[in-house]
Amino acid sequence: MLIDRACPSGGWNAGNGVVYGAPLSPHLDDTAIALLALSGKKEVPPIQRAVQWLENTAQGLRAPWSLAWTILALAAHRRPVESQLACLRSLPDLFAVEDTSTLAVMCLALDYRDTLSAFGVAI
Amino acid sequence: MSITRRHLLVGGAGLAAGAAVSIPSPLPKYHFDRRRKRSRVAILNVDQYSPKVEELLESALRLFSIDVAGKAVLLKPNLVDYLPGDAINTHPSLVLAAAECFRRLGAKSVLVAEGPGHQRDTQLVLSQSGYEDCLRSERIRFVDLNRAELVRTRLRASYTGMKQLWLSRTVLEADFLVSGSSAPQLATFALTQTNTVGPGFQTQSVGLFQLASQFWL
Numbered sequence: 001m002l003i004d005r006a007c008p009s010g011g012w013n014a015g016n017g018v019v020y021g022a023p024l025s026p027h028l029d030d031t032a033i034a035l036l037a038l039s040g041k042k043e044v045p046p047i048q049r050a051v052q053w054l055e056n057t058a059q060g061l062r063a064p065w066s067l068a069w070t071i072l073a074l075a076a077h078r079r080p081v082e083s084q085l086a087c088l089r090s091l092p093d094l095f096a097v098e099d100t101s102t103l104a105v106m107c108l109a110l111d112y113r114d115t116l117s118a119f120g121v122a123i
Numbered sequence: 124m125s126i127t128r129r130h131l132l133v134g135g136a137g138l139a140a141g142a143a144v145s146i147p148s149p150l151p152k153y154h155f156d157r158r159r160k161r162s163r164v165a166i167l168n169v170d171q172y173s174p175k176v177e178e179l180l181e182s183a184l185r186l187f188s189i190d191v192a193g194k195a196v197l198l199k200p201n202l203v204d205y206l207p208g209d210a211i212n213t214h215p216s217l218v219l220a221a222a223e224c225f226r227r228l229g230a231k232s233v234l235v236a237e238g239p240g241h242q243r244d245t246q247l248v249l250s251q252s253g254y255e256d257c258l259r260s261e262r263i264r265f266v267d268l269n270r271a272e273l274v275r276t277r278l279r280a281s282y283t284g285m286k287q288l289w290l291s292r293t294v295l296e297a298d299f300l301v302s303g304s305s306a307p308q309l310a311t312f313a314l315t316q317t318n319t320v321g322p323g324f325q326t327q328s329v330g331l332f333q334l335a336s337q338f339w340l
Contacts, residue, residue, distance in 0.1 A: 014243070025206060029244055062255075063247035099270040102246075 002034050006046040010053030026050075028057060028066035032073035039076040039121050051077050058084055064091055065102045068109035075112045076121045085110070163187060177220040184224055187314060189299075192229035197236055197297035198222060199268075201304045204242040205251035212248070213303045215257040221301060221312070222263050236293050238268030245269060266293045 007017035011026025012034045018024065031054050038047050051074070058070045067088050071081045088109060097103055108115040116123055165186050169179055198221055200213040222233045235258060242248050245267040249255040258265050273289040294300065300315040 025204075027242065027244075028247065061247075062250045063244050065244045066247050099267065101270070 002038060003044065003046050006034075006050065010046070010049035011057075012050065026053060028054065028061070028063075029069045032066070032069035035073040036076055036121075039073075042077060047077075051079065055079060061087065062091060064088065064094065064097060064106050065099075067091075068102075068105040071109040071112055072105075072115065075123055076116055078123055081112065085112075172214065172216050176217065177223055180217075180220050181224045181227065183312075184228065184314075189228075189314060191225055191299050193231045194298035195296060196225045196230045196233045196299045196301065197294060198225075198233065199236055199300065199302045200254075201302070202237045202239050202245070202248050202252065202254070204239060205248050212252050215252065215254045218254070218303070219257050219261055219263075221303075222261065225299075225301075230299075232264075234264040234266060234293070234297075236266040236268050236271075236291070238291075243269070266291075268293065 002012070005015070005017055006012055007026040008023045009026065011028075011031035013024055013027045013030050016024065017026075031050050035047065035050055035054065038044070041047055054070055054073060058067070058074070061067050061070065061084070067084060071084045071088065074084070075081045088106065094106075097106070113123065165183055167179055167183050169176060198218055200215075200218045202212050204211060218235060222235070225233045235254075237245065237248075239245055239248055246255075249258070249265065254265070257263075268291050272292045274292045274295055275287050276290045276295065277287050278285060298316070302313045302315065304311045304313075
C-alpha cells in the first residue's frame, strides 16, 4: 500500500500521491517515516526516488521535527547524515522547543546509530 | 355551583399558560441571535506590499472603533502549508504590519498562533514561508496550536450534542482574536472579541475587513 501511495515526484504525504489525476506534493516527515518502514527494501524504484527526494529537499532544512525524521530515514538507507546532524545540533532556540514529541525524535536522531540498532535496522 | 364546559376550557387554558411560564424549558437558554442587524465590513484597496500597508491596516482598524488597550491580541494568519510558487498563506509582512498596528493601539501583548491542518510540521511552514525570521526580528511570540496545551471547555449550548470541547489555552486566554485568510488578490481579517468570564467561552464578531488588490500576492 505504501508503494502504491507514493507521490510521482518521489516521497509520500499523509494520503494519496495523486488525487483526481493531479499529483500531490510529498512531505518530509511522512516520507521519512515511510522510508523507515521500508528500510529493508532499498532496491525498489519508488523507494530510491523517495530517498533521492528526501536528500535533495533536506538541504538547508531548519525545522527540528522534519530534520530529525530525515536523519533517521537517510541513515537507515545508508546515506550520509553528517551535514544534517550538524545542522540539527546548531539550530538556534532548541531550548525553546516545548513539544515533547519533537524533543523525543530529536534525541533519537542525535543518537541515530543506537536508535536504529534498537529497532533492528542495520546501518 | 356547577362546572360547565366553558369553565373547564378557560381554566385549562389558564393552567397551561401558567405552566408555560413557570416550568423550566428543557431547551438550552441560548436561542438568541448575537449577530448585529448589519455586518460591519470594510474593503480597502492596496497596490503593493510596502510600509503603506501598515498605515492602511491602522486606518482599517480605526474604522471599527475597537478598543484593544491593555488587551491580549492573538493573530491567526491561516498558515496551511508551503508550496513553492503558490500563494497559499497570508504574507508575513501583513501579519507583522497587523502586530505593529495593535501594539500602537495599546495592546498589552500581541502573539501569532496557528495550527496548520495540512502540514504537520508547523516549524517547517514557518521557516519556509518566511515567518520564522520575521517573527524573531520583531520579537513576536509564536504558538503552535496543534501542539499547545488544551483545556476542557464546557459548551453553553448543545446544538452539536457535545457538552464540551478541548480548546487551546492560548486562544482562551486571548482577549481579541484576529483570524486572517488569504486568497490571491484578497486578504481578509475577521475581528473577534472574546469573553471567558463565567462558564464557557463566548465570542462576538466585531467586524471584518478585506484588503483587495489586483497585484496582491
